[in-house]
Amino acid sequence: MTEHTVVSQQQWQDARRALLAKEKALTHQRDALVRERQQLPWVRVDKQYIFDSPEGKKTLADLFGDKTQLIIYHFMFGPDWEQGCPSCSMATDTMNGNVSHLAQRDAAFALVSRAPLEKITPFKNRMGWTALWVSSHATSFNHDFAVSFAKEEMESNGYNFGTTRPYSDECPGLSAFYKDADGAIYHTYSTYGRGLEATLGVYSLLDLAPKGRDEDSLPWPMAWVKHHDRYEAAQPEHACHAH
Numbered sequence: 001m002t003e004h005t006v007v008s009q010q011q012w013q014d015a016r017r018a019l020l021a022k023e024k025a026l027t028h029q030r031d032a033l034v035r036e037r038q039q040l041p042w043v044r045v046d047k048q049y050i051f052d053s054p055e056g057k058k059t060l061a062d063l064f065g066d067k068t069q070l071i072i073y074h075f076m077f078g079p080d081w082e083q084g085c086p087s088c089s090m091a092t093d094t095m096n097g098n099v100s101h102l103a104q105r106d107a108a109f110a111l112v113s114r115a116p117l118e119k120i121t122p123f124k125n126r127m128g129w130t131a132l133w134v135s136s137h138a139t140s141f142n143h144d145f146a147v148s149f150a151k152e153e154m155e156s157n158g159y160n161f162g163t164t165r166p167y168s169d170e171c172p173g174l175s176a177f178y179k180d181a182d183g184a185i186y187h188t189y190s191t192y193g194r195g196l197e198a199t200l201g202v203y204s205l206l207d208l209a210p211k212g213r214d215e216d217s218l219p220w221p222m223a224w225v226k227h228h229d230r231y232e233a234a235q236p237e238h239a240c241h242a243h
Contacts, residue, residue: 049141069177071174073109127227
């Protein structure tokens, strides 16, 4: 942690007001970016996807329930993994608590992974989450939305809209969809890498703390992250990186 100047309350207040002006400018810039995001063109989803859910088979349309909007978090959990990604789990700790609030704004939420349901269900129960979590194991959904990669794709810049290599055969992402009155479904938005930081509520809090994220000395930014019930464990766990 760097050394900080200690000043009077009035000097601190003056410095804080100067920073507030920059914070307000950033907020207005973000508001403009949100409006621009909502003006993106849409792509109609004509491909049929069938997911495994605790209630049986579900289509993409079924995941909407009675809502017109659907937010899907592409949770890193490969078919041969024993448990889900710790970093995706930290994001889900935040998102799971917002599902009921999203429903009030006409938005459904679901987690999707390639792991089979028999692996997803016990891990979800262990984590204490209630959000809908389905398996795309028998579909090309994860590949089509650029979060799962075959071995021959690992050396190409196929992740994050062709800007970087995938750092695993499974990568995180978030996609949004809209369903119209006739049942047509449209893909409206996807984000990957550091575009997912909005799902990591703990970072928003750490950014306000004196030491911030304090990750500069770590092998990678999220090397400290574990499942919320494993922070006392001696052995480190694999965590997906934020790029």
